[in-house]
Amino acid sequence: xxxxxxxxxxxxxxxxxxxxxxxxxxxxxxxxxxxxxxxxxxxxxxxxxxxxxxxxxxxxxxxxxxxxxxxxxxxxxxxxxxxxxxxxxxxxxxxxxxxxxxxxxxxxxxxxxxxxxxxxxxxxxxxxxxxxxxxxxxxxxxxxxx
Amino acid sequence: xxxxxxxxxxxxxxxxxxxxxxxxxxxxxxxxxxxxxxxxxxxxxxxxxxxxxxxxxxxxxxxxxxxxxxxxxxxxxxxxxxxxxxxxxxxxxxxxxxxxxxxxxxxxxxxxxxxxxxxxxxxxxxxxxxxxxxxxxxxxxxxxxx
Numbered sequence: 001x002x003x004x005x006x007x008x009x010x011x012x013x014x015x016x017x018x019x020x021x022x023x024x025x026x027x028x029x030x031x032x033x034x035x036x037x038x039x040x041x042x043x044x045x046x047x048x049x050x051x052x053x054x055x056x057x058x059x060x061x062x063x064x065x066x067x068x069x070x071x072x073x074x075x076x077x078x079x080x081x082x083x084x085x086x087x088x089x090x091x092x093x094x095x096x097x098x099x100x101x102x103x104x105x106x107x108x109x110x111x112x113x114x115x116x117x118x119x120x121x122x123x124x125x126x127x128x129x130x131x132x133x134x135x136x137x138x139x140x141x142x143x144x145x146x
Numbered sequence: 147x148x149x150x151x152x153x154x155x156x157x158x159x160x161x162x163x164x165x166x167x168x169x170x171x172x173x174x175x176x177x178x179x180x181x182x183x184x185x186x187x188x189x190x191x192x193x194x195x196x197x198x199x200x201x202x203x204x205x206x207x208x209x210x211x212x213x214x215x216x217x218x219x220x221x222x223x224x225x226x227x228x229x230x231x232x233x234x235x236x237x238x239x240x241x242x243x244x245x246x247x248x249x250x251x252x253x254x255x256x257x258x259x260x261x262x263x264x265x266x267x268x269x270x271x272x273x274x275x276x277x278x279x280x281x282x283x284x285x286x287x288x289x290x291x292x
Contacts, residue, residue, distance in 0.1 A: 089237050095239070096242035
């Protein structure tokens with residue numbers, strides 16, 4: 001698939017109501033992705049956003065907006081370390097929309113990534129341990145698209 | 147949609163690697179669903195199954211099997227209280243396959259269900275507090291299909 005990087009729309013997916021332990025990492029990944037294209041979902045890295053989600057956000061409006069963003073996105077980048085219904089849902093929809101998907105995962109001893117992601121060859125799964133590695137994964141993934 | 151209840155295939159979705167706190171509830175829901183149709187994913191309620199998932203299960207084989215089951219299922223019933231990437235993914239795929247989906251959720255004060263589920267009018271979401279209520283939700287949902 002040939003994509004014009006400069007005008008690329010990126011949908012970043014990370015846990016919100018599933019838990020905000022990785023919110024700082026999301027923010028740093030989003031900042032890095034912002035150098036590559038337009039991140040549609042910048043709010044996922046907002047440090048003021050807690051696990052109760054967007055204030056005043058009506059769920060149906062959020063769902064409608066996010067589906068519209070998913071449809072318009074050229075690429076989906078998901079951080080999948082914190083289990084999240086929303087991120088999983090977005091991966092399923094993205095797969096059916098035949099969008100390129102990068103999943104970033106920090107492995108640990110006592111946890112195991114879902115087989116729906118780990119055993120899925122329709123997405124690119126990269127493990128990382130720190131932000132430098134995450135940035136390298138992102139670079140490699142975007143290079144593979146052009 | 148008209149479905150022949152007696153030969154119905156049911157895909158039950160619940161968290162495995164996302165956490166096994168609700169495994170007993172899954173088991174009881176699966177037992178109840180077994181009176182209605184054939185539950186393809188009985189292992190999700192297996193009390194010996196921990197959060198490291200199926201022993202010896204190769205992730206690609208699990209993904210392939212589960213997608214096949216999802217495609218063949220007449221109905222998806224998901225317990226969505228414990229955040230799970232796999233359950234979310236299955237909901238996204240099921241929606242795109244235009245399958246009827248029932249989501250069961252136990253509300254609590256300090257948590258909020260993903261807007262991708264709560265704000266999604268393409269699935270049936272029912273809140274419950276105990277198994278009696280869950281069974282009533284299941285009955286109502288299946289009555290709506292025939």
